[in-house]
Structures are given as structure tokens and as C-alpha cells.
Amino acid sequence: MRLLLIRHGQTPSNLKALLDTAEPGPGLTPLGEEQAAALPAALAGESIGALYASTLVRAQLTAAPLAAATGLEVRVRAGIRELAAGDLEMLGDEQSIETYLTTAFAWAKGETALRIPGGESGEEALARYDAVVAEAASTGADTVAMISHGAAIRTWAAARAGNVDAEFAARHSLGNTGVVTLSGHPDDWRVLRWESHDFGASGPTGETVGPGNG
Known part of the structure; x- marks a missing residue:
């Protein structure tokens, strides 16, 4: 299976660099709406057979243009929502x-018993995404x-893909509507491409990921 993990479009909290993870969360900025609208053309070469979005409003708004273009129902699932910030919610300090x-x-890295203060543990977060x-x-x-x-x-990509690791994920951010493309199945995933930037007017830029990128 080919799996496209797509970050939502820009939100007001993104502009302020806030840890905004609670439901339902904010909508999209005008730029975020443009980014969402650009997704169908950017992904036109993909034969998408199923479309999911998290329970956060920004994810569903980002999915809407893609759903309209493909005719697919958006399957809304809490398991792929953002990592819960807990006591750090809505903070933006370094x-x-x-x-x-x-x-x-x-x-x-496997230290899944650790917990974000007042939030979830790695075991909980990865398990819900896995499901x-x-x-x-x-x-x-x-x-x-x-x-x-x-x-x-x-x-999740760093924890589950065999060819990238936590250090790679830490070095490679993911802009709004950036895409991480994986191939495989639930027991064996590999990252094919890490599109760090959004599908805006300048087009996406990314990195093809090979065995040595971990």
C-alpha cells in the first residue's frame, strides 16, 4: 500500500507558533485555504482510493477539496489527530x-513510556495512529x-518506517500540506519521499529517501 501522510493547511496558531492540539481546534487562514485547494492538482498523479482526516477542524477543511476532486468520503478518525500537548497546550515559548x-x-527512538506533561504517552499516541x-x-x-x-x-513515520529514524525526523520539518509518502504494510513501512514544504505557488520541494537516510 502507498500511504500519503499530509499535514493540514496553515492555521492562525501556526502563525503564532503555538502548541494548539485540542479539539476542535482552529480553522485555516486564507493561505491555508489556498494550500488545501492546491492539493488535488498536486496529487493528481496519485490514484487515491481512500481518504482520512483527523477529528480536528483544520484537517477536515484541508481534506475537503481533495474529497470533492476524488469523490471520496472523508473518514474522520481521532487516532490520527495531533499529539496531545497536555499542560503545554497553547504555549509557544522555546x-x-x-x-x-x-x-x-x-x-x-523507542522510549514510548515517556509522557508529555499532562498529555499522552508514546505508547498511547503510536497505538492510536497504528489503529x-x-x-x-x-x-x-x-x-x-x-x-x-x-x-x-x-x-509516527520515524517510529514505524525502517529507513528513517528520530534524528532524520528532527532534522526535517513538515510544512503545511507537506507530504510524507510511505510504501508497505502495517508490519513493514518505508518512507519514499519527504515533501517538507507546502504545495503552494512555488511548488513542493522534498527529499527522496533511501536506505542511508536514517
């Missing part, structure tokens, strides 16, 4: 962001697109 990301990337990916694999679709969230995508 220390809070470092604590959040350091904990998330530690999960990708939705397993459901997607059971649909029989050759290509599945999931509109999800930056930290969740980077952490």
Missing part, C-alpha cells in the same frame, strides 16, 4: 516547544491519503 518535540522524538493505519490497509485501497498533523506524522 522551552515548551522543545519539551514537546524532544518527548515526541524520544518515542520514535487507523491498520484500518486503512484493510480497505484494500492501493493508495490512501491521510490529512493529519506535523508532529504526529514525523513521530
